[in-house]
Amino acid sequence: xxxxxxxxxxxxxxxxxxxxxxxxxxxxxxxxxxxxxxxxxxxxxxxxxxxxxxxxxxxxxxxxxxxxxxxxxxxxxxxxxxxxxxxxxxxxxxxxxxxxxxxxxxxxxxxxxxxxxxxxxxxxxxxxxxxxxxxxxxxxxxxxxxxxxxxxxxxxxxxxxxxxxxxxxxxxxxxxxxxxxxxxxxxxxxxxxxxxxxxxxxxxxxxxxxxxxxxxxxxxxxxxxxxxxxxxxxxxxxxxxxxxxxxxxxxxxxxxxxxxxxxx
Amino acid sequence: xxxxxxxxxxxxxxxxxxxxxxxxxxxxxxxxxxxxxxxxxxxxxxxxxxxxxxxxxxxxxxxxxxxxxxxxxxxxxxxxxxxxxxxxxxxxxxxxxxxxxxxxxxxxxxxxxxxxxxxxxxxxxxxxxxxxxxxxxxxxxxxxxxxxxxxxxxxxxxxxxxxxxxxxxxxxxxxxxxxxxxxxxxxxxxxxxxxxxxxxxxxxxxxxxxxxxxxxxxxxxxxxxxxxxxxxxxxxxxxxxxxxxxxxxxxxxxxxxxxxxxxxxxxxxxxxxxxxxxxxxxxxxxxxxxxxxxxxxxxxxxxxxxxxxxxxxxxxxxxxxxxxxxxxxxxxxxxxxxxxxxxxxxxxxxxxxxxxxxxxxxxxxxxxxxxxxxxxxxxxxxxxxxxxxxxxxxxxxxxxxx
Numbered sequence: 080x081x082x083x084x085x086x087x088x089x090x091x092x093x094x095x096x097x098x099x100x101x102x103x104x105x106x107x108x109x110x111x112x113x114x115x116x117x118x119x120x121x122x123x124x125x126x127x128x129x130x131x132x133x134x135x136x137x138x139x140x141x142x143x144x145x146x147x148x149x150x151x152x153x154x155x156x157x158x159x160x161x162x163x164x165x166x167x168x169x170x171x172x173x174x175x176x177x178x179x180x181x182x183x184x185x186x187x188x189x190x191x192x193x194x195x196x197x198x199x200x201x202x203x204x205x206x207x208x209x210x211x212x213x214x215x216x217x218x219x220x221x222x223x224x225x226x227x228x229x230x231x232x233x234x235x236x237x238x239x240x241x242x243x244x245x246x247x248x249x250x251x252x253x254x255x256x257x258x259x260x261x262x263x264x265x266x267x268x269x270x271x272x273x274x275x276x277x278x279x280x281x282x283x284x285x286x287x288x289x290x291x292x293x294x295x296x297x298x299x300x301x302x303x304x305x306x307x308x309x310x311x312x313x314x315x316x317x318x319x320x321x322x323x324x325x326x327x328x329x330x331x332x333x334x335x336x337x338x339x340x341x342x343x
Numbered sequence: 344x345x346x347x348x349x350x351x352x353x354x355x356x357x358x359x360x361x362x363x364x365x366x367x368x369x370x371x372x373x374x375x376x377x378x379x380x381x382x383x384x385x386x387x388x389x390x391x392x393x394x395x396x397x398x399x400x401x402x403x404x405x406x407x408x409x410x411x412x413x414x415x416x417x418x419x420x421x422x423x424x425x426x427x428x429x430x431x432x433x434x435x436x437x438x439x440x441x442x443x444x445x446x447x448x449x450x451x452x453x454x455x456x457x458x459x460x461x462x463x464x465x466x467x468x469x470x471x472x473x474x475x476x477x478x479x480x481x482x483x484x485x486x487x488x489x490x491x492x493x494x495x496x497x498x499x500x501x502x503x504x505x506x507x508x509x510x511x512x513x514x515x516x517x518x519x520x521x522x523x524x525x526x527x528x529x530x531x532x533x534x535x536x537x538x539x540x541x542x543x544x545x546x547x548x549x550x551x552x553x554x555x556x557x558x559x560x561x562x563x564x565x566x567x568x569x570x571x572x573x574x575x576x577x578x579x580x581x582x583x584x585x586x587x588x589x590x591x592x593x594x595x596x597x598x599x600x601x602x603x604x605x606x607x608x609x610x611x612x613x614x615x616x617x618x619x620x621x622x623x624x625x626x627x628x629x630x631x632x633x634x635x636x637x638x639x640x641x642x643x644x645x646x647x648x649x650x651x652x653x654x655x656x657x658x659x660x661x662x663x664x665x666x667x668x669x670x671x672x673x674x675x676x677x678x679x680x681x682x683x684x685x686x687x688x689x690x691x692x693x694x695x696x697x698x699x700x701x702x703x704x705x706x707x708x709x710x711x712x713x714x715x716x717x718x719x720x721x722x723x724x725x726x727x728x729x730x731x732x733x734x735x736x737x738x739x740x741x742x743x744x745x
Contacts, residue, residue: 189543212510213730230523332489
């Protein structure tokens, strides 16, 4: 599958946005680890915003950055959301309530518990009636999202925004499913080359049981391995390098995604 | 879109395990809903519970996946010769060339709910028996089903609440079109858990009676559990002319509210029109609409607006949720299979439990079964977050001759 990237958004530890992250990922500026700072977003009415957790804020921030980068209109773009775990804080609170007498689950916590809560808030915030989907594929959630978004833009001929995000569970779930970092990434994808295109991606499923492309910086490599959404880092690094590269992303069932990146 | 053939399908619902149990119950007008006796749930409601799951662990070599949701998936897979049919497809295409795309809303989180009752009083830790990958993980069902069927192609879970297992038909069609696989297992599985029972109750959306879609006095949903699976393949010249085809998929968002549908049904209408457009059909071509029809005030009113605006009041429609309950992430595939049964067997199910059709609703809601030729069916699935999906199914031969 050949598709084109038109915009990128990123928020992770020490990675605040694409313009400042690009030279870090390209290795021309040193990486400095720092607590995550999600840029504020005023697209949602304040009453709605107060009800949302980290995944919604993260998804809105990176999605808006990528779309602004592409100079497209968010209200027209189908959106694909990919996350291994969704909103762990919210689920923990619900499980805690259900384990005690009364079992009084708050209505807001319940409607925020669906895996597609960020996509619902996204369509409200962007006033977009375009389709949104929300998927999970454990550690390969970013790769599965990339495939879904690529096949959507190829099938429907519309630009699509891919938004992948994950955040650590609180204890005791963290011990059962350790996710190391909060990380969000978004990309605007389109099937044709335009003057917006940043790079061409040639994606194929490989069955050669290869290992995925690592990140040279050990701190970033630890974030990649520990955070499903950060499994995108080899692709982001190739995009930052601005030269043709072939990278390999972990997928499922001993398959990988081979992605050839050619800057436009 | 390029039509795809439903070359095999199976399901397990509160109406029974297997296609014929479901068909027989629909024909007899029998509901699978009963007063809630699930665990220690103290809500005054009816549920569609599948009995016996407690005594049916998943097969031993996949024991780490043992949870109610995957037990239900296995029960579904074991019906209707489905595993053998998929094995033949695997021989034909290769295990890497068949995708697995499933919907679920709550996966195996019942295990987590119960594990939170057994936290270590000192450390707060979950019991050692809790296994995240095999139960709680949102991807667990697709991972498990891919292993049961010995497949190795693309796979994922779509989790968009109550539209999940309708949306997977769209994903599978796009994957096949892009050449990433030649065939796909699509479907969904959702099982009873406390989060949905107490959560929907907190929103005032759970009825104390078996749900009554389209009734003037409807007052909420009855939650059920189910698993359903379809083998989707490209149609070929050798296709059985009687087989049912997926002809169109339409998807949209309400952009309105997280748990209340757009009052005019604007998002639902976009999804319906998208599915008709993809199928190359006009509203008048549709013989029956299987409604989302949950039995809440707001869903049925909004859906009726959408259906009436597209079809007028002369297309027969009904909700099968009075029979099955609301199957949440498994609703889309269950109602897709019911749509296929309507086409194959020339029958339209009347809605159960409804006594007085709400005079404010203008669509032609059927209360009694009808025997008639059914060429094309539209099935609606709408979820929280304003996530809408409509599917169109039809006869292969009819379609090709148009």
